[in-house]
Amino acid sequence: MIQSMTGFGKHIVQLPSKKITIELKSLNSKSLDINARIPQFYRGKELELRKMIADVLVRGKVDFGLYVEITGEETTAEVNEAVVKKYMKQLANIADGDKVKLLEMALRLPDAMKTEKGDIDETEYESIKEAMKQALSEIKIFRDEEGQVLEKDFIARLKNLNRLLDDVKAIDPERLDTVRERLEKAVADLKVELDANRFEQELIYYLEKYDITEEKVRLANHLGYFETTLESNDSNGKKLGFIAQEIGREINTIGSKANYAPMQQLVVQMKDELEKIKEQMLNVL
Structure with a gap:
C-alpha cells in the first residue's frame, strides 16, 4: 500500500504549569528535509526528536514545531x-x-531578556516524546488516507493504459497493411520496372523497422509490474517512478514507429494518462 508524503499531525500535552504543542506538516521532497522550530531551552533534545521523525516519516519536507505556553507561575x-x-x-x-x-x-532589542539555562525535567521530556509519538501517528494516518486516494487514481490510469494498449494491438495489422499499400502505390506511381523478389525483400525489411511487437510486450509487462508494486506492503515511490519512466520509453517508441494516424492518436492518449501518473507520483513516499 502506497503512502502520500503530504500529511499533518498535531498533539497537545497539558503539564501543571505549561501547555506543550507538537505540530508536524509534511510535503513531497526527494529526500527527508526537516525544518525544526524549537525553543532554545529544548535545543539539547533536538537531535533525538529529529531521529524520531526520521524513523517514521522517512522522506518528505517536514515542518516540525514545538510550542510552549506558560499557564502557571513558572517562567525561565x-x-x-x-x-x-x-x-x-x-x-x-x-x-x-x-x-x-x-x-x-x-x-525589542537583542539581549533585553535573559533566560535561565537549566536542565529539562525528565518527566516533562517523556511527556514531550509521547506527544511526538501521537503527532507522528496522526500524520501517518493522514499519509495512509492520502495514499489510498492516489492508489485509486493510479489503478484507474492503468486500466486506461491497458485499454489503449489493447486498441493499439487491435489496429496494428491494419496499420501494417496500410503502410504496405502506401509503399506499393508510391512505387507504382514511379512507373519503373522492378524485380518483384527484390522489391518484396526490401518491403519486408522496411516493414520490420516498423514492427512494434517487442514494444507491446514490454509495455504490457511494465504496466503489470507497476500494478504489482502498488499492491506491495511497502510504499516505494522511487521504484514506481522508475517503472513509469520505462512505460514512457515504450510508449514513445510505439509513437515513433507508428507511421499511422489512428495509432498515433492512441499514443497521444497514452502519453496523457502517463503524464497524470507522473504528476501524482511526485507525492508518493
Whole structure:
C-alpha cells in the first residue's frame, strides 16, 4: 500500500504549569528535509526528536514545531535590567521620548531578556516524546488516507493504459497493411520496372523497422509490474517512478514507429494518462 508524503499531525500535552504543542506538516521532497522550530531551552533534545521523525516519516519536507505556553507561575525568562537601562540611555541621546516609549523600544532589542539555562525535567521530556509519538501517528494516518486516494487514481490510469494498449494491438495489422499499400502505390506511381523478389525483400525489411511487437510486450509487462508494486506492503515511490519512466520509453517508441494516424492518436492518449501518473507520483513516499 502506497503512502502520500503530504500529511499533518498535531498533539497537545497539558503539564501543571505549561501547555506543550507538537505540530508536524509534511510535503513531497526527494529526500527527508526537516525544518525544526524549537525553543532554545529544548535545543539539547533536538537531535533525538529529529531521529524520531526520521524513523517514521522517512522522506518528505517536514515542518516540525514545538510550542510552549506558560499557564502557571513558572517562567525561565527575566528582564536583563542592566542591558535595558543602557539601551534606554542610548536611545534618549538619539531621540526624544518619554520613558515608557523608550522602555518599549529597548525591550525589542537583542539581549533585553535573559533566560535561565537549566536542565529539562525528565518527566516533562517523556511527556514531550509521547506527544511526538501521537503527532507522528496522526500524520501517518493522514499519509495512509492520502495514499489510498492516489492508489485509486493510479489503478484507474492503468486500466486506461491497458485499454489503449489493447486498441493499439487491435489496429496494428491494419496499420501494417496500410503502410504496405502506401509503399506499393508510391512505387507504382514511379512507373519503373522492378524485380518483384527484390522489391518484396526490401518491403519486408522496411516493414520490420516498423514492427512494434517487442514494444507491446514490454509495455504490457511494465504496466503489470507497476500494478504489482502498488499492491506491495511497502510504499516505494522511487521504484514506481522508475517503472513509469520505462512505460514512457515504450510508449514513445510505439509513437515513433507508428507511421499511422489512428495509432498515433492512441499514443497521444497514452502519453496523457502517463503524464497524470507522473504528476501524482511526485507525492508518493
